Amino acid sequence: MMFDAKYEAMSRDELAQLQIERLQATLRRVCRNVAFYRTLFNERGIDVEEVRDLDALQQLPFTTRADLQASYPYGMFAVPLRDIVRLHATSGTTGRPLVVGYTRNDLDHWSGLVARQLAGVGVDEHDFVQIAFSYSLFTGGLGFHYGAERLGASVIPASNAANSADQIAIMRDYKTTVLAGAPSSALVMATALEELGLHPEELQLRVGLFGAEPWSDDLRERIEERLHIKAFDTYGVSEIMGPGVAAECEQRSGLHINEDHFIAEVIDPITLAPRQPGEEGELVFTTITKEGFPVIRYRTGDLASLVEGACPCGRTNLRMSRVKGRTDDLVIAQGVKFFPSQLREVIMQQQWISPHIAVIIDRKEGSDTIEVRAAVSEQAPFFDEVSKVSELHDNAVRALRMSLGLSVQLTFVEIATLRREVGSKGMRLSDRREL
């Protein structure tokens, strides 16, 4: 079912008119109200009045994660703060957090877009939607919450359920039909279900919408088999909106991009040249309705391709493939985004630990495990004292948890072994998860 058929099934011609109108208005607003864009366009000699068609968007500069970090906290807001009614932020593990502000209209659009993606996979007002995303500065929980509420479904804000057994109890007793959460959490719940000796058919669950971390078709199959549901992919980026940027319909032939709110491009992450539909590259989004936090050509760092052509579901908007990976080595594990080099930085701050590390990420029963293999420096005066080494170990583990929020298993190995393992770069990452 289409929640908003006027826009979801708009003719390409009408959509192009709507997009150029909204793009032009957005460009004028950012020029007027966001010093970053005003300066950027002035420096490059760009007159936004010259943007007369959608192709002209390609003449505009990109916005990067670094630009947003430099604007911390409110530098990219396009309205006075009194017009902002909600703040969300990224975790900030990879640097300063990115703070995103929403006006009342932004929240209204956002709810509508999430309602679209729920309706698109057959969810309606009769459903009970259990939201296992965290309700926090992270956009997942509240994003899905407002969308499901807009649709008229019964919302179960279950992110605080202490463990997966509690989630299962809620799911069984409250007759949950739809689960929204991270795909890894679905696997954890499947395991809990088995441990409780319950059969999936004892639940009413039929649909799952998953996102916020990469997951493969293989993982999708496993989730579907173990929970007896149909699992759908959703794509969201907090800097763009949160959930609701793009999502699969029941056809599962790519994720429909909400083009009446976001203009999508795919570029070569090295040359920055545009990529043709079907060619993989970095996803770039321009928001065309956002009031609080508009972004022009924001580089997401996510790799995917665009899919042209009509979908049998009747929606006319452009689709994107499922996200294939990242342009950088950003890792999402235990629900935290981080660069492996950040682990090394923390280790290097520890006295008497050699700066070489090997990082092994794996997934056991749906939970991500992070093993860091390091070596005690040969210069350490207490090289042979077990209690001192053990203290060193505990301090390092605590530092990793404090600075990155990661639960890391630290193993000390012989430095010679480690050197062979990591080679000249000083570190090595192996991600053994079957995503």
Next chain:
Amino acid sequence: MLRVRNLEAGYNKLKVLRGISVHVGAQEIVTVIGANGAGKSTFLNTVAGVQAPRAGDIEFDGQPIGGMSSFEVVAQGCALVPEGRLVFSPLTVEENLTLGAYTQYKQKRNAAVERQMERVYHLFPVLAERKKQLAGTLSGGEQQMLAIGRALMANPRLIMLDEPSMGLAPLVVKSILETIASLRDDGVTILLVEQNSKAALGIADRGYVMETGSIVLEGTAQELLNNNDVQRAYLGKDYQTIDER
């Protein structure tokens, strides 16, 4: 129905419209709001062919109409109710209405014109009561009704109104706007330009906010009412800093 892209217009060296893109769907009520001097009237006049565009495209039902003269635009089915009403004061109400039908008028009054006039009288009964009265003796509200009636005589599919609330008492404004909204039920599409943004958004489906010759916001009427910038645009105010209170 109406699709405008990158429209530019001005007077001599003055650039008034700086690339306007706007669309109006069939049987939609769309409003363009903004402060005095934003370029709203220039926009309507340019679409109506009163003034020539400098650049950009205007399409009406898929036909390019940019640069057509005003009578050609009317013949396409697109009529303008100008700002300040501009009724012909020394003529009677009926004569004013007949003049509005000039695109169809052939020597004698034909049946189609009669039917149009009946429709206008049905819409504005007060005009029927005063059909023999000179237009100049009507009240402001009645003159506005006459101006709208005169535009309807051309049997337009799109009617464009420039500040119909101007100089009218609030109650009269309400009644005029309600009548305008009711035209949609007759299959007429409406493009309304107003400084009285609250009244205009009260009847519109969608709207655009114009500031110094540019569109800075597009959205449903409700969204624009929610937007504090709309209030600022209406008042012609701008904020200086992000944390201004």
